[in-house]
Amino acid sequence: MNSNQNISVVVICQSDMVLSGLFEILKSSLASEVILLHRGDELIDYAAMSGPVLILATSEEQEKSSSFIRQILTSVQNIHFITLHLNFDSVYSNQTINLFDAPTLICYKVNEILNSFLSDQNKDTDTELTRREIEVLQLLTKGYSNKEIADQLFVSTHTVISHRKNISEKTGIKSASGLTMYAILKKIIDVSDINPDELI
Amino acid sequence: MELFNENSKLASVIHKDHSLLPVINRLGIKLGFGDKTIRNICEENKIDLNFFVETINVFHYEAYFPEKRLLDFPISMVIDYLIKTHQYYKDYLIPENDRLIELFLSASPDENTENELVRKFYARFKEEFVIHINFEEREMFPFILELNEVIENRAIRDQFTKKYPSFSIESFEKEHSNMDDKMDDLKNIIIKYLPPNYDQNRGNAFLTNLFLFEKDLKNHSRIEDHILMPKVKQLEKLLESYE
Numbered sequence: 001m002n003s004n005q006n007i008s009v010v011v012i013c014q015s016d017m018v019l020s021g022l023f024e025i026l027k028s029s030l031a032s033e034v035i036l037l038h039r040g041d042e043l044i045d046y047a048a049m050s051g052p053v054l055i056l057a058t059s060e061e062q063e064k065s066s067s068f069i070r071q072i073l074t075s076v077q078n079i080h081f082i083t084l085h086l087n088f089d090s091v092y093s094n095q096t097i098n099l100f101d102a103p104t105l106i107c108y109k110v111n112e113i114l115n116s117f118l119s120d121q122n123k124d125t126d127t128e129l130t131r132r133e134i135e136v137l138q139l140l141t142k143g144y145s146n147k148e149i150a151d152q153l154f155v156s157t158h159t160v161i162s163h164r165k166n167i168s169e170k171t172g173i174k175s176a177s178g179l180t181m182y183a184i185l186k187k188i189i190d191v192s193d194i195n196p197d198e199l200i
Numbered sequence: 201m202e203l204f205n206e207n208s209k210l211a212s213v214i215h216k217d218h219s220l221l222p223v224i225n226r227l228g229i230k231l232g233f234g235d236k237t238i239r240n241i242c243e244e245n246k247i248d249l250n251f252f253v254e255t256i257n258v259f260h261y262e263a264y265f266p267e268k269r270l271l272d273f274p275i276s277m278v279i280d281y282l283i284k285t286h287q288y289y290k291d292y293l294i295p296e297n298d299r300l301i302e303l304f305l306s307a308s309p310d311e312n313t314e315n316e317l318v319r320k321f322y323a324r325f326k327e328e329f330v331i332h333i334n335f336e337e338r339e340m341f342p343f344i345l346e347l348n349e350v351i352e353n354r355a356i357r358d359q360f361t362k363k364y365p366s367f368s369i370e371s372f373e374k375e376h377s378n379m380d381d382k383m384d385d386l387k388n389i390i391i392k393y394l395p396p397n398y399d400q401n402r403g404n405a406f407l408t409n410l411f412l413f414e415k416d417l418k419n420h421s422r423i424e425d426h427i428l429m430p431k432v433k434q435l436e437k438l439l440e441s442y443e
Contacts, residue, residue: 023263036263172392175378177324178385181317185393191313200320 006051006169007032007117009110012040012061013084022056022097022106029107032114040065043072052078052117054110056097059083080113127170134188136163141180141189143198203257203264206239206249213238213256219415222292223259226284227252251277259419265426275348275431278423279341285420286333293413294326300409304402314394321389325382332379344369344428347435354442369432380421383414 009032011022019036026034032054037043040061053076055062055069062081070079083096090098094113097106129137132153139149146164150157168174173182177200183189204213210233214220228247242249251273257264301322305315343364350360387410390403 020263172388173385174381175385177321178382178389181321181385181389182393184317185314185389185395191317197320200317200324 007114008035008046008049008051008053009033009114010035010037010043010046010053010055011084012037012042012055012057012065014038015086018084018086025103025106026110029111030114040069041072043069047072048075049073050075052076052080054080054082054113054117056082056084056110058086078117080117082109082113129167129170129188133163133167133170136160137167137179137183138189140164140176141183141194143194203261204238204253206242206253207237209235209237210241211235217260219412220256220259222288222416223256226281226288227255248273248277251281255281255423258422262418265422271427271431271434273427275344275428275435278428278431279344282420282424282428283337283341285416286337288416289333289413290330293409293416294330297322297326297406297409297413300402300406304398304406315398318386318389318394321382321386325379325386328382329379340369344432344435347432347439351435351438357439357442368436369429379417380414383410383417386410387414 009026009030011019011026011034013019013022019038023034023036035046040057053073057065062083066081073079081095083091083093085091085096085098087099090100094109097109101109135153136149139152144152146157146160150160153160167179171179171182173179180189180194180200184191184194202216210224210229214224228245229241233241236244238252239249241247242252250269254269254273301319305319346360346363350357387407390407396403
């Protein structure tokens, strides 16, 4: 679940038939979440997205809303479009999904692009924690708040929060007690360092 | 993905998606229904046909959410369903989880700290979960039902506003995400990090039950967040407009 965690796949189409169909075809072959929208401007609800975004939409929809989408998704650096071609004739392109494409072909095209995102990303996708992240994790398991961790490491609270986010993305563990367990299992801390009754 | 309708035979519905078994129980149906259609069964058991069909479809197909149609149901029906879901968790799923985690952890050759931690983590999760559902049953659902009653019978309005002065559902709106996070964490810890010196079959059995629990809980949260809450907000607006 974690390797592609940052990548979002968005399908924009007025037709529920197309939306549900693509959802069915894609959901089992992708690690990313598939977001279904009727109109491009509904992306406003997802303005917080930061990882690469793959948008499947008709060329009309792209013309209408691509500039708006880029305005909304300000923290996204990599937005890629695949064109949904919903007429009878088909177009031979890896960047286009045709109405009569077989499910396996659709999955193949989408995954090709997702894979290119992955190779674009640098070593950040590595699941090893950095030295700084380990320090944050150690303090976290001792029950310190974000503010206290920030003070100890001479960084801003904002930085601590961003470290915590990265730790959760790399490990797949979100809760503080879950992270404590992770740290013990990975021998980052010793069980005698903490009070398990309080922290787990 | 196929959606079910009132003319579907319930037996073939179950053959297609057996995860609906506990859902039909909650809706008031027991097995042994022969070849009857959903319509026949609902008529015999005096169950609201639309509510039955919509609920199994919501559960069966995660992308399906006919929110507007579901908003037409009496709120008491939705709450009754939610309470039955809680009962299913308390009477069956949680005890089953307890049993399976014990089987799984106690089968390890030597009792070790790691297992003890998993046990503790699970116990804490369970504790929080039970507090959460008890809170909903003791505080939130009664509030909603009374609110609903006030809308139907304006005479008791004063009594209601006295009991819940300056109250709104938003003060109840508890995040489900915390529960979901912990459940996810527990799964990831076992799948990714716990040293596998335990009986794999027993580990799998526990995880399988946890996945089942997760699916059910997700649907439960969807119904609460997308049907119950909007409906309650509607009622609150109505109440305000009376004043």
